[in-house]
Amino acid sequence: MAKADVLGESLWDAYSNKVTTLMNNPQHQGEIFDAEAEARGNKLIVADFGAESCGDAVRLYWEIDPKNDEIVNSKFKSFGCGTAIASSDVMTELCIGKTVQEAVKITNIDVELALRDDPETPAVPPQKMHCSVMAYDVIKKAAGLYMGVDAESFEEEIIVCECARVSLGTLQEVIKLNDLKTCSEVTDYTKAGGFCKSCIKPGGHEAREWYLEDILVDTRKEMDTEKMKSAADAMAAGGGNFEEMTLVQQIKAVDAVIDESVRQFLVMDGGDVEIIDIKKNDRSIDIYIRYLGACGSCDSSSTGTLYAIESTLQEKLSDKIKVLPI
Amino acid sequence: MKVYLDNNATTMCDPLVVKAMEPFYSEVYGNPNSLHKYGTAPHPAITKAIDQVYTAINANDADDVIFTSCATESNNWVLQSVWVDHILNGDKNHIITTEVEHPSILSTCKFLEDQGVKVTYLPVNEQGVVEVHTVKSFITDKTALVSIMWASNETGMINPIEEIGKICKEKGVLFHSDAVQAVGKIPVDLQAIHVDFISFSAHKFHGPKGIGALYIKNSQALSPLLHGGEHMGGRRSGTLNVPFIVGMGEAMELATKNIQATMSKIRAKRDRLEDAISELHDTFVVGERNNRTPNTILISIKGVEGEGMLWDLNNGQIGASTGSACASADLEANTVMLAIGADNELAHTGIRLSLSRFTTDEEIEYTINHFKEAVARLRMISSSFAKQAPTKGGEVQECELHHH
Numbered sequence: 221m222a223k224a225d226v227l228g229e230s231l232w233d234a235y236s237n238k239v240t241t242l243m244n245n246p247q248h249q250g251e252i253f254d255a256e257a258e259a260r261g262n263k264l265i266v267a268d269f270g271a272e273s274c275g276d277a278v279r280l281y282w283e284i285d286p287k288n289d290e291i292v293n294s295k296f297k298s299f300g301c302g303t304a305i306a307s308s309d310v311m312t313e314l315c316i317g318k319t320v321q322e323a324v325k326i327t328n329i330d331v332e333l334a335l336r337d338d339p340e341t342p343a344v345p346p347q348k349m350h351c352s353v354m355a356y357d358v359i360k361k362a363a364g365l366y367m368g369v370d371a372e373s374f375e376e377e378i379i380v381c382e383c384a385r386v387s388l389g390t391l392q393e394v395i396k397l398n399d400l401k402t403c404s405e406v407t408d409y410t411k412a413g414g415f416c417k418s419c420i421k422p423g424g425h426e427a428r429e430w431y432l433e434d435i436l437v438d439t440r441k442e443m444d445t446e447k448m449k450s451a452a453d454a455m456a457a458g459g460g461n462f463e464e465m466t467l468v469q470q471i472k473a474v475d476a477v478i479d480e481s482v483r484q485f486l487v488m489d490g491g492d493v494e495i496i497d498i499k500k501n502d503r504s505i506d507i508y509i510r511y512l513g514a515c516g517s518c519d520s521s522s523t524g525t526l527y528a529i530e531s532t533l534q535e536k537l538s539d540k541i542k543v544l545p546i
Numbered sequence: 547m548k549v550y551l552d553n554n555a556t557t558m559c560d561p562l563v564v565k566a567m568e569p570f571y572s573e574v575y576g577n578p579n580s581l582h583k584y585g586t587a588p589h590p591a592i593t594k595a596i597d598q599v600y601t602a603i604n605a606n607d608a609d610d611v612i613f614t615s616c617a618t619e620s621n622n623w624v625l626q627s628v629w630v631d632h633i634l635n636g637d638k639n640h641i642i643t644t645e646v647e648h649p650s651i652l653s654t655c656k657f658l659e660d661q662g663v664k665v666t667y668l669p670v671n672e673q674g675v676v677e678v679h680t681v682k683s684f685i686t687d688k689t690a691l692v693s694i695m696w697a698s699n700e701t702g703m704i705n706p707i708e709e710i711g712k713i714c715k716e717k718g719v720l721f722h723s724d725a726v727q728a729v730g731k732i733p734v735d736l737q738a739i740h741v742d743f744i745s746f747s748a749h750k751f752h753g754p755k756g757i758g759a760l761y762i763k764n765s766q767a768l769s770p771l772l773h774g775g776e777h778m779g780g781r782r783s784g785t786l787n788v789p790f791i792v793g794m795g796e797a798m799e800l801a802t803k804n805i806q807a808t809m810s811k812i813r814a815k816r817d818r819l820e821d822a823i824s825e826l827h828d829t830f831v832v833g834e835r836n837n838r839t840p841n842t843i844l845i846s847i848k849g850v851e852g853e854g855m856l857w858d859l860n861n862g863q864i865g866a867s868t869g870s871a872c873a874s875a876d877l878e879a880n881t882v883m884l885a886i887g888a889d890n891e892l893a894h895t896g897i898r899l900s901l902s903r904f905t906t907d908e909e910i911e912y913t914i915n916h917f918k919e920a921v922a923r924l925r926m927i928s929s930s931f932a933k934q935a936p937t938k939g940g941e942v943q944e945c946e947l948h949h950h
Contacts, residue, residue, distance in 0.1 A: 231873065232857070243857060249927045251934045267940040272849065272930050275872060275894040279929040279936065297929035301853035301872040305927060365937050 234345035235303065236337045238310075243302035248312035250295045252281040261285075262292060265366045269358035274426075276300035276351065278308050280358045282315065282323075284366060289319040303344050303351040310334045311355035324363040324374050327385055328352035349383040350416035350425065356382070380430045383415030388430060395439045403432050448476040462537040463505065470498050474507060477536045482529055491515030493529070496546060504542045507533065511545060521545065548863040549909040553750075553841060554699050554727060554900035555867060559793070560752040566796040567754065570789035578786045579777065588788045595795025602798035603744070603761060604735045610762040612782045613791055617726045618650035620745030620760040621693075623771040623782075624722045625654045628691045630769050632720075633663055638690035644668045644676050645885040647695055648724055664688075673833045674701040674886045678709045685713070691720045696728035696744070700869060700882045700898060702842025703833040704732065711740035726750055726758075730801035731839045732809065736761065743768075748790070752902070753797030757790035801903075808903050813840035815910050816901050820845075822914040826921055832886060832896075841901040846892050847921055849930030855897050858920035864913055867898040 235243075257264035262283045270277040276299060283293040294312040298305050311331050315323045331352040335343035344351065357371075364371035378388040394400065394409050403420055407413040413432050418424035421433040451472050462473060474495055486492050491514040499506045509529070515521050522545060530543040550558070570591065576584030578592060599611050614620045625641070632638045643655055645667045655665045666684045670676055676694055685692065692714050697704045707723055714721035722743040728734050729744075730751025736744070740763075747758035762768060762781075774783025801808070817835065820843045824831060828848035847855065852870025859866050869883040870893065883893040899913070925931050935941075 232860075243854075244861065246927060251932055253934050264934075264937070265940070266934055266936040268929065268936050268942045271942050272894065275870070276851065277929045277942070279932050281934070297927065297932040299849055299928045299930050300851050301870070302857050304851070304872075305854065361940060365940050 229345060231345060231348075232302075234342075235306075235348075236335055236341070236343040238335050238337055239303055239306040239343055242306035242309045242335075246296075246305055246309040248295050248309050248316075249297070249305075251297065252283050252293060252295050257283045263366070265362050267358050267362040267365055269354055269361055270299075272299050276304045276354055278304070278354050278358050280308075280312070280315075280362050282320075282362050282366070284320060289321060289366075291315050291318055291320065291323055300351065300354075301348075303348045304354065306335060307331050307352040307355050311352075311359065315359065320363050320366050323359055326356070326359055328356040328382065329385060331355045346383075346415045347417070350418070353382045378430065380428075380432065380435065381410075381412035381415070381419045384411040386410050386412035388435065391432070391435050392439050395436060396443055399443075400436070401440070403436060406432055406436060445479075448472055448479060452476040452480065463500075463540065467498060470505075471495055473537060474498070474533060477533055478529065481532050481536075486515055486525070489514055489518070491518065491521075503540070505538060505540045506542050506544055508544050508546055547909065547912045549905075549913050550865045551899040551901060551905070551913065552865045552867050553902040553905075554702070554898065556749045556755065557752045557902050558904060559749070559754055560797060560800055562800060563753055563793045563797045567789040567793040570792055574788070578788060579775070588792075591792050592786065592788065595791045598795035598799040599759065602734075602802040603729060603746075604737045605761060606737065606764075608764055609736070610765045610779075610781065612760050612762065612778050613787070613794070614758045614760055614782060615756060615784075615787075617648075617724065617745040617747035617758040619771065620743075620747075620758050621648070621650040621722075621724055622654050623760055624743045624745070624768070625651065625658060625691070625693065626771060627769040628720060628722075629658050629661070629663060631767065632690040636690070638688050640664045640666070640686060640689045642666045642668065642681065642684050642689060642692045642694075644670060644694055646670050646674065646676075646698055646700070646882045647693070648699060648726070651693055651695070651724055668694075670885055672886065673837070674698055674703040674882075675833070675837070676705050676710070678706050678713065681710050682713050685717050685719055689717075689719050691722060693722040693724070696723045696725040696734070697732065697839050698882070699727050700896075701832045701844045701886065702727070702839040702900070704728070704837050704839065707741065708739045714742075715740045727839060730798065731841060733802075733805055736763070742766065748794040748797050751797055751801040752904075754790050754793045757787060757794050759794070809840045812901055812903055812905070815905055815907065816841055816843060818907075819843065819899065819901075819910050819914060823917050826918065832892070841905075843899045844892075845897055845899070846895045847897065848895065849928040850921055850924045851894055852896055854924050855895075855920060858924060859897075859916065862916040862920070864916060867900070869896045869898070870894050 252264055254264050263286050265282040265284060266279060268279050279297040281295040282291050285292050294315040296308040296312050298308040314326050314330060314334060332343055332349060360371040360374050380386055380388050380391055391410060391412060395406060398409055400406050400409060403413060413420040416425050418426045419428050419432055421431050462470065465473065478493065492512040493509050493515060494512060496508040496510050511521050526543060526545060530541065533541045533543065570588060574587045576587050578585055578588055605611055641655060641663055643651055643665065659665050668676055668680050681692060694705055694710055696707050711721055720742045723741050725734060725744040725746050729746035742763045744761045745758065749755040770781055772783045777783050777786060820831060823845060830846050832844040851872060852868030853873040856866055856868045856873060883896055886892060
C-alpha cells in the first residue's frame with residue numbers, strides 16, 4: 221500500500237477508450253451460419269471457450285477460404301464483462317485476413333496491445349488481463365478444429381502465467397539466476413502472477429496445473445541439492461577437510477551425506493532425521509540429530525540406525541564424528 | 547434522468563439531516579466532555595439524538611446504545627471483545643455465524659480462527675435465509691456467541707431473528723445481529739425481540755457516513771475495543787462526533803417514525819419494478835418478496851454477465867450493484883451468491899437494485915425501459931443465445947475454469 225492505493229483505482233476508469241468504445245459498440249458481434257459460408261464456397265469453424273457458469277464464455281466464428289486457409293470473415297458472441305466483449309471484438313479484427321496458420325500465433329498480449337490507446341498505457345487493469353486469455357484459447361481451439369489437431373499441440377512450452385505468458389522454463393531459470401526467495405520477487409522479475417493472480421497458489425480465479433508457489437519451492441530445493449552435491453563433490457575430490465570447515469559448511473556436508481546414503485531408507489519407513497547442531501571438542505566432533513516421524517518411536521533408532529548413520533559419516537567425512545540423538 | 551438504485555450500499559444524506567447537523571460545526575463546537583459552557587452547549591442536541599435513537603429501535607433505558615464510527619467497528623467490537631471476555635478469559639471456544647455475513651463479520655471470524663477460535667459458518671437455504679433448527683443444532687456449551695445478520699445486504703432477505711433470539715436466550719448464549727440492512731428499513735423492536743447486541747449504521751438510512759452504533763442489552767459487560775478517555779461511560783473512547791450523532795438521531799427518527807407507511811410506498815415501487823423486469827424470459831429473483839426488505843431486488847438474468855449489465859445501466863445513468871466476480875478487484879466470486887447457490891449462475895449474473903424513500907415513480911418507469919434495453923443488447927451479444935452450433939469438437943463440455 222502507498223498513497224495511490226489509499227482510495228484505490230476505479231475499475232472502469234482504468235479501461236482504455238478503445239475498450240469503452242468497443243464494449244458500447246462491438247464491431248464484429250454476430251454470427252455466421254453454415255449455409256452462408258457454404259454458399260460462398262467457404263468452410264465455417266465455430267469454437268466455444270468458457271461457459272456461463274464460469275463467468276465468461278466466448279464463441280468464435282471463422283469463415284475460411286479452403287484454397288488458401290485465409291480467414292475471410294470472423295464474428296464472435298460473448299457472455300462476459302466489458303473487457304471480455306472488447307477483447308473478443310479486437311480478437312476477431314486481428315483474425316480477419318490472416319491464414320489459420322498465422323492466426324494461431326495471435327496471443328492474449330497481442331489482443332491487449334490492440335486495445336491500448338497509446339502503446340505505453342495498459343488497456344485494462346491487471347486483474348482484467350485475464351479476459352484476453354480467453355481470446356488466445358478460443359483461437360487455438362478453432363485452429364485445432366480446422367487443422368484436425370489437438371489445440372494443445374500449438375503450445376510449445378508449459379505456460380504457467382497465461383496473462384503474462386511466462387513459461388515454466390523461464391521461471392525456473394530466473395529463480396536460479398537471481399536467487400529469488402519469494403513469490404513477489406518472482407512476480408517483480410517475470411511479471412508472472414501480477415495480473416489475475418490465479419497462478420500464484422491454488423484458490424484463485426481459476427484452477428491451474430502449475431503454481432508459482434510450488435515452482436519456487438521445487439526450484440529452490442533443486443538449487444539446494446545442486447549446492448549440496450557440489451559441496452559433496454568437492455569433498456570427494458579431496459578439496460575439503462571436514463574438521464576445518466565452518467559450521468554452516470559442516471552442516472551442509474553432513475546433510476549431503478545423509479541425503480545420499482541414509483535418508484531414503486528412513487523415509488521408506490515413514491521417518492526422517494534432521495541435524496540440530498555440531499559441537500567440536502578435543503576428542504570428537506559431536507553431531508546432534510533429531511529423529512522425525514516414525515523414527516522417533518523406532519527401537520532401532522538408538523542402535524542399528526544410529527550406528528549406520530555414524531559409521532557412514534565417519535567413513536565419508538571424519539573418523540572423529542560421534543552422532544548423538546536428542 | 548439519473549436514478550440511484552444502490553441504496554443498500556449507501557444512501558443520500560437527507561437534506562433535513564444535513565440541516566440539523568450544520569450548527570454543530572462552526573457555531574456549537576465545544577467538546578461535550580469539557581466543563582465550560584462551550585462544552586455543555588451541544589448537550590441538549592446530543593440528548594435529543596440519544597432519545598431519537600432509543601425510540602427508533604425501542605431500546606430500554608437500562609440498555610446502552612454506543613455511537614461508533616461505523617457498523618464495521620460495531621461488528622469488530624462485539625466479535626473481538628466476546629473473544630477476549632469469554633474465550634481468552636473464559637471457558638468458551640466457539641462462535642456461530644453464517645456464510646452470508648458482511649465481510650466485517652466474516653473477516654473478523656477468519657482472524658479469530660487464526661487465533662484458535664472455532665467458528666461455524668451456517669449455510670442458508672435457497673431463499674438465502676438461515677433456518678432456526680440449523681442454528682439450534684450447532685449451539686454447544688462451548689458456544690460463546692451467535693452472530694446472524696438481521697437482513698441480507700445482497701438479497702434483502704430477512705432472517706428469523708425473533709426465533710433465533712429465543713433459542714439463544716434459552717441456551718444462555720450471547721446473540722448479536724448485524725442489523726445494518728434492517729434498522730430504518732423495517733421495524734426493529736428490541737423489546738419484542740431478544741438480542742444482546744445489534745450493529746447499525748447511519749448512512750444506510752439517509753444519515754451521514756462515518757457513524758454507526760452498537761446496542762448492548764442491559765448495559766451488559768463487553769470490553770472496549772477503543773481504549774482511552776471516559777467518553778460514553780468509557781465503553782467507546784474518542785471525542786464525541788457531535789454533528790454526526792445529531793445527524794444520526796435525526797435520520798433515525800425520519801426513517802422510523804412512519805415506517806409502515808414509508809415501507810408500503812417503497813414496496814409498491816419495488817414490486818412494480820420487480821414485476822416489470824421479471825417479465826423478461828429466463829430471469830429469476832432471489833427470495834420470497836414478502837420476507838424481504840421492501841426496497842431490494844436481486845435478479846439473475848440468463849446470458850447477461852453482471853458487470854456488463856452494470857455498465858449498460860451506468861451508461862443510462864442508473865446506479866446498481868452486482869455480486870459478479872468480474873466486478874470485484876480480486877475476481878473472487880461473491881461468497882453470498884455462491885452460498886445461495888442457483889448453479890453458480892447468480893455469482894455471475896446477479897444484479898441488485900435497491901430503492902429508497904426518495905425513489906420516484908418516474909425513476910422506476912425510466913429504469914424499467916432502460917433495463918429491458920440493456921438486457922436486449924447484451925443478450926444479442928451473448929453467446930448464451932447464439933443459434934449456430936459449434937463445429938463438432940468445438941463445444942464446451944463443462945466449465946473449464948474453476949471458481950472458488
